Amino acid sequence: MKITAARVIVCSPGRNFVTLKIETDQGVYGIGDATLNGRELAVVSYLEDHVIPCLIGRDPQQIEDIWQYLYKGAYWRRGPVTMSAIAAVDTALWDIKAKMAGMPLYQLLGGRSRTGVMVYGHANGRDSAETVDEVLRHKEEGYLAIRAQSGVPGLNKVYGVSGANRLYEPADGNLPGEHDWSTEKYLRHTPGLFEAVREAVGPDIHLLHDVHHRLTPIEAGQLGKALEPVRMFWMEDPTPAENQDAFQWIRHHTTTPIAVGEIFNSIWDCKTLIEKQLIDYIRTTVVHAGGITHLRRIADLASLYQVRTGCHGATDLSPVCMGAALHFDTWVPNFGVQEYMPHSEDMLSVFPHDWRFERGMMHCGESPGHGVDIDEKLAAKYPYQRAYLPVNRLQHDGTLWNW
């Protein structure tokens, strides 16, 4: 069996997606997501100019060998661009293998470990009252786990809070937007927000919150401690994770569980946090962490330390990534939760898919492969639109902060 062609399809049905399609001499093709939000075209070039020429003529069944060939063969290892490109190839090859076997992907990975995949939804509001209402709306829709984000009094724009249309899309604008930040205002507001949310939603719903890298370790310790009475499912990205030993300071001060990893791209980014048990959930996912092949390796390492998976699933991860992730989640023994931020109807129409949401759970479907395709004609109607993620500045003096 041979790879005969590979193509990168870029489209923007409301936001940008980069998709790789690999074709074979047996007529079977596979699809992989390669979207790197705000830096999409770097991955397009990496694939078109450097990876695709090396794929033509190779046996698509040799997934591991191709993974090693692209990873070791580049000499310059790791990094989000490289690993998103490798992920797209890997996902497409698993799709091909599963289609050839006539099986849904989760069967090839080892079979079903659970009846469905628990997902957490995104509730957000401009203030605490609106956020509480949104949490209750999500509970009504059947969500078992809900992430709550709120506007902070005195701050103009804050990560995770949408405009009028309810969904938020962080990448927008021809140049990066600017948000403002005050740790003091955020820390004053957030414990009360969660007290109100817990009071309204009752004891049984899992509550999550994304700090989005904006605190120092000791501030994160304060927040985690203040949230303990609320019994959070997790506090996400409490502090930037470049200096991983810093997480010890958070651990010294709080038992609120911690989730990290959506911006990681290899097992080496996860190693210290996992081995020192500084986190409880690892958030790497298929598209940014080297595909199914590499994500499986990360999950296996995590399983030795009772760290569970909590794959990133914002809308900048395409429906293709969601399909692959749901197969992974259906199999992985140390599953925790899957993030689910629904794509718009326009986005979903470009990517016919087999997965579905039902009362708080998602199901990957039973069709061979990962169950997601791309309608190339429709995709062509939505050309690429340059878009950037915002930056954050401290409110009082404009210092550039973590967004």
Ligand SMILES: O=C(O)C(=O)C[C@H](O)[C@H](O)CO
């Ligand atoms: O979904 C989350 O937890 C995020 O933090 C979303 C990220 O900001 C988004 O994916 C950036 O592209």
Ligand SMILES: [Mg+2]
């Ligand atoms: Mg996050």
